[in-house]
Amino acid sequence: MTLRHPLETKLENCRKKVDKLIEEILETKKPEILYNSAKHIIKAGGKRLRPYLVCKSCEFVGGNPEISLPFAAAMEMLHSFTLIHDDIMDNDNLRRGVQTVHVLWGIPIAVASGDFLFARVYEVISKALKQTVLSEKNVLKCIEKASEAAISICKGQVLDITYPKNESVTEEDYLYMVGGKTSSLFKACAEIGAIVGGGSPKEEEALGKFAWNSGIAFQIMDDILGITANEAKLGKPVGSDLREGKKTLIIIHALKHASPTGKATIEKVLGSDNPKLSEIEEANKVILETGSIAYAKRKAEKYANKARKILESFEDSEAKKDMLEILDYFTTRKY
């Protein structure tokens, strides 16, 4: 039996509230196929890290996290929109242990359901004005943050799908791509939480930077789990990143440091349509022997430490402890 990380219980509490709200927002109307496909990935699971970050940032600056719930729900919807479209782009069949939207309903409906979720994000945020004491100026700021994140995600995702064709992807390129694909949304969540909670510009900036660095640590660990975890825990087939030719930090490091034979073993699987399980295992063995996983872990720790440092100058509080716990969870989680 795996020990539960203390954060997991807190995430579950947040999840219940956020999911209830999303269920209300996306209450099935006509055309039903649009609502069902839009809710599919949300219903399938997920940790609700982004909504948790919104609520915790709100609490961190002294706000009532309950007020931030519609924003938390909106950010999870934004995240789900990107997952549905990413799965089309990456041609992934499984996500969170269930078949992806385009596999179940076809690409046209998957495109539309992502668009639908994205459009609803802005509706939810602009309508939140009527339910909260927030000023119009601050609601507009939240909209700007959400848009900036979405723009960065598009850029990051395009890099992620064009990198496999590019031989000379560097660690710097990888970090730029992850910044767009993952950290920008974490950052927007923290900033929105701070804005909704009435935080100062200094707090907003610090929480944004905290979340940005946490996001990089999270993504590197996600890439590691993509290699070390099994299918049941991942919710998707083992070796997906390799098969898709994804240039993760681990792969970049391994390709640079492996022996010519080792490099060939990795390249045989990289971007291969249908590699054998034994070939994936051999590639993983090379990656392990090259010390690339240990290297990636150190990098993740480095970014987690950067994030930790940002919060140092703030007074101790329950919310601060919870924020730091997120980092501990990111760097130790097993799936």
Added chain:
Amino acid sequence: MTLRHPLETKLENCRKKVDKLIEEILETKKPEILYNSAKHIIKAGGKRLRPYLVCKSCEFVGGNPEISLPFAAAMEMLHSFTLIHDDIMDNDNLRRGVQTVHVLWGIPIAVASGDFLFARVYEVISKALKQTVLSEKNVLKCIEKASEAAISICKGQVLDITYPKNESVTEEDYLYMVGGKTSSLFKACAEIGAIVGGGSPKEEEALGKFAWNSGIAFQIMDDILGITANEAKLGKPVGSDLREGKKTLIIIHALKHASPTGKATIEKVLGSDNPKLSEIEEANKVILETGSIAYAKRKAEKYANKARKILESFEDSEAKKDMLEILDYFTTRKY
């Protein structure tokens, strides 16, 4: 030589200004592929009816149309986003006489470039606050209008792609679908123009209704041209709607009123993967003989008249004349 409609010169003037602004907004940065694919359909042509509607509505309520230009550009970007994604969903290869984005760059990039344009819409609108005298409240209202339109477009598009599999689509269903797919964006453009121009709620509502009815007339005429115009004028292959099994008003009417033989002739082409040109011509002949095109024209006129009537109670002005000219153009245009 075809006589130019007087509106066309005005549209061209609007187009120059809006396109310059869009070119600035979408100035190519990295990743270049994202910018190039996002601008492709905008650069290929289009009449800029939606931006024109934004500017004219602004003028109609006494505002300076120049102030509404960023909103006009944003709405054209919103329109372009839906075109890129619609072409994926409809599997269309040609648009405005050029190959569609997914044909040129593949589905993953086409999905991302549509998402990118959509995200930028909100950025453009929220940033417009800094360039205009608009209140935050009114900018938020514009964001709500844009989101509502995007949500309706998603619903309309999903109906449009699910109708072909549905035998019993009625005229009412068609009008509901067109309301979502086309009229909702026309309506949002007019309302946003009115808001930006400082119009009263009564003006905003009237212009919204005017645009809604105009949109229905426009779409019905578009469906007619899809049958009567040639490929050069359409910018896409003749018979696309038939091939895709689209349930247009014309098809719904023809299927209801044709003889059993005529019905079979239409159904042979409807949703057929690769119909012969002679088969398309035969189906069109049946459609013409059944009086379905004349019927659709009358319906378009009916909606144009509804739109005309809405403006009757307003004082005469240059802007009002221009608005009414749009209706004349919609119901008489040849491509």
